[in-house]
Amino acid sequence: MKEKLANFHNIWNDKLFKEYKKTTKEKIVASFLASFSSNKPELRSGLPVFAIMQTLPDHEFILVEDQTLIRESPCAICSTAFGYPKELDGEEKEILNLCIGSGGLIGNDLSDYYYYLHSFNNNKSDEIMGVEDEDIRIFSEILDILLNVEENDTLKKEVLRSMKKIKGFKTGQEQSQVLLETLGYCSILETTKYKGLLKEYTNLAIAKRKTHSSDWRYPVDFWIGKDGINKEAFKFWFGDYKQLENYWK
Known part of the structure; x- marks a missing residue:
């Protein structure tokens, strides 16, 4: 069980930090500011995760000591829940887009952080707008x-x-x-x-x-x-x- 949990966790951790390295503070902040007059709160969605990444350790899985939490939050560092790294299905993508559309973070798994930054980095339709x-x-x-x-x-x-x-x-x-x-x-x-x-x-x-x-x-x-x-x-x-x-x- 521990080996399987560690594998799932470490895949998400690696994916997240690779995505994090693709963007910059300057781009994240410009997007955040440009969201106000454009009334596009989704442009604010990159900053909460980028802010968390300032001190989130790049870490391997450490099993939580409280055995009752193994299923829900097995990692002692980040509490990422049990789950497979996979492509989101249609319903999951819709939920994710609604969360991103609010302009803030909903959820604290490594996978949540990854998908927020991945969405930000791949938002080709809304290239960073100038701050007015x-x-x-x-x-x-x-x-x-x-x-x-x-x-x-x-x-x-x-x-x-x-x-x-x-x-x-x-x-x-x-x-x-x-x-x-x-x-x-x-x-x-x-x-x-x-x-x-x-x-x-x-x-x-x-x-x-x-x-x-x-x-x-x-x-x-x-x-x-x-x-x-x-x-x-x-x-x-x-x-x-x-x-x-x-x-x-």
Whole structure:
């Protein structure tokens, strides 16, 4: 059993890291920004996985110690579930496209990460669009909302409500939520205790949640207004865009 699990896992790990090496931070970030004025949230879907890949170890399978978890999350490092590397069937592709279309990450298996990056790298119909002033304006308004909430406000009410009011930004609650979760993976929205993935790896499949019933991902689930924006992380991702320099100064 262990040998079979290891084989499945290691194939996915190798496929993922090969796909990761095909793209660049510059391309990922440009696509993310270009999504705002074009109203194409799918262009944001590469960044969450790319952010996770900053610290995800290139690793071989290590069997989880808790034997009750072997079927559902057998790897102690990434908790990737049991499954065969295979081509997706029609229904699975449809589900994947719906998830990618939201602009954020849904699922934390190595295979999920692979298919997100594979889709991004092979999206020939939407070659990277130029980042427009309107993209910068919309993103800046999102950042201003985050910086101006009350110290104890969470992302779940006021921020989501305010994002819907941004002129020219078409978004639903799910799209706004996964966008904010992406900024969490990037370490831009994190807390002193609960960090994003820019400098340290967290197994998102088993990461802590603020409450048992929370449907928000780590680490933004713990973020409140007083946590603000991690300027160092923001500059790492968006430092090529001088129009945004006020947010890292």
